[in-house]
Amino acid sequence: xxxxxxxxxxxxxxxxxxxxxxxxxxxxxxxxxxxxxxxxxxxxxxxxxxxx
Numbered sequence: 001x002x003x004x005x006x007x008x009x010x011x012x013x014x015x016x017x018x019x020x021x022x023x024x025x026x027x028x029x030x031x032x033x034x035x036x037x038x039x040x041x042x043x044x045x046x047x048x049x050x051x052x
Contacts, residue, residue: 006041013045023052 013024024046034043 003038005039006045009042010045013042013049017049022050024050 016024026042026046028039032039034040036043
């Protein structure tokens with residue numbers, strides 16, 4: 001089992017953008033910083049790929 005969410009989420013985000021999606025909602029916790037080693041890459045990808 002792979003616990004790295006970026007391996008699944010970032011390709012999904014890229015495909016959704018390619019299909020025309022412009023806005024995403026990432027549910028999380030205020031106690032998890034944007035540079036967290038687990039979810040940080042997903043936060044960064046969303047900021048770079050879909051700033052809305």
